[in-house]
Ligand SMILES: Cc1cc2nc3c(=O)[nH]c(=O)nc-3n(C[C@H](O)[C@H](O)[C@H](O)COP(=O)(O)OP(=O)(O)OC[C@H]3O[C@@H](n4cnc5c(N)ncnc54)[C@H](O)[C@@H]3O)c2cc1C
């Protein structure tokens with residue numbers, strides 16, 4: 001039956017080779033095998049967005065992606081967002097300035113989603129931000145400040 | 159999640175051969191399959207990854223119709239300008255579904271085959287009785303909490319709603335599902351539960367959806383999708399309607415109309431009675447509201463879902479008026 005196999009992943013520009021069962025999700029590969037715990041596990045069922053990462057530049061849910069499926073793709077996680085000298089990404093900076101979190105658990109997913117949302121051109125108004133960030137739930141209810149942060153970052157990059 | 163073997167199909171023929179094995183399941187975006195594997199509703203022994211198959215994700219919009227490759231993602235189809243312009247109901251149904259992340263992952267073929275969100279179906283440990291999941295075990299929903307269950311097309315064996323949005327738009331627009339073996343009209347594709355709710359479509363083991371074809375018609379170009387739900391975004395439909403409307407040159411007489419409903423039935427539900435009541439009639443609010451009542455002919459309440467029988471005709475009427483530019 002299913003056995004462990006080598007899986008080669010390109011994460012934040014670095015190649016990692018792991019030995020994984022096929023059922024291991026990209027989320028578990030990141031957190032449990034690579035100990036990259038920036039990407040969060042909320043629901044593990046595709047409902048909350050805490051596990052949002054970019055695969056080939058597109059925002060996706062790591063909890064519903066098999067690690068083996070991501071072979072050959074460029075994966076970006078929250079750990080890969082800051083500049084090489086550690087300067088926060090403009091969206092990270094905007095989240096800090098707008099106080100866009102309380103417990104912070106949803107925040108890496110919110111930020112990864114927001115970076116893509118802005119890139120997709122879907123951050124033109126508060127309503128558009130709310131609609132296109134709807135896949136990221138925040139149990140602390142920091143939504144107003146999250147919307148402000150996304151708008152601020154979008155305006156800065158416009 | 160149980161463990162499984164994984165193989166990446168390199169050709170359609172190879173995928174079909176592998177998929178014929180009992181215990182094999184096809185994997186596209188994985189947003190239904192992996193979710194259900196985690197709940198142990200799906201128990202694949204071998205997963206066949208279709209996502210690297212060449213040539214199955216193209217979107218072609220031409221004079222006679224559109225062809226959408228089965229592996230095209232929901233977001234790509236929703237963002238396609240040709241689809242937006244000539245088949246607005248398709249683009250709208252996709253944009254109102256799931257979330258941006260899920261739409262980037264999920265494919266058009268997988269979307270059609272998404273499974274019901276019936277909470278009993280999704281919880282084998284809590285509710286052993288579910289005819290759809292485990293044939294012959296009974297139905298936990300009948301007599302249970304039925305707020306999200308179907309009022310049309312149900313049987314004594316299953317009352318689960320077909321949850322998807324896209325298939326509703328495709329029903330209204332008369333789409334055809336192309337597989338590696340044949341072409342199937344969407345009306346004939348989905349099955350009602352009857353005594354075999356585990357069988358949801360006419361697809362055979364090893365049959366693979368390759369594309370969806372939609373004819374170019376004036377009503378497709380003037381179509382819309384309206385979705386009403388418990389929250390404004392990121393939620394399945396409480397009731398939804400797809401409408402394609404073609405008016406005579408006078409701008410008020412209905413030359414042709416097609417209507418389909420979502421969120422209230424066991425499969426995407428064509429409302430032929432509404433279409434027949436409106437073809438040749440004048441487009442005005444009174445006529446439309448009256449005709450829309452026939453959308454729920456034969457509906458049966460199970461208690462918690464009675465509101466859908468009130469709601470659906472209102473959604474249909476609003477969608478028709480919206481397509482007609484009245485609201
Ligand atoms: C939180 C959440 C919210 C959602 N909200 C909505 C919503 O509001 N509206 C909506 O419509 N949907 C919604 N969905 C469902 C989502 O749209 C589907 O899960 C998705 O479209 C399935 O596509 P996929 O490519 O991921 O399918 P997969 O999970 O890969 O496959 C689904 C099924 O189809 C089979 N399959 C896949 N491709 C083919 C093919 N080409 N030929 C034959 N068989 C195939 C697989 O074997 C599997 O059984 C939601 C899902 C989640 C998790």
Ligand code: SF4
Nearest residue numbers: 276288289297316317
């Ligand atoms: S309604 Fe259908 S899916 Fe839900 S418990 Fe009953 S048999 Fe299962």
Ligand code: FES
Nearest residue numbers: 042043044049063
């Ligand atoms: S952990 Fe992936 S969506 Fe919640």
Ligand code: FES
Nearest residue numbers: 102104138139140
């Ligand atoms: S800040 Fe706590 S969940 Fe969002």
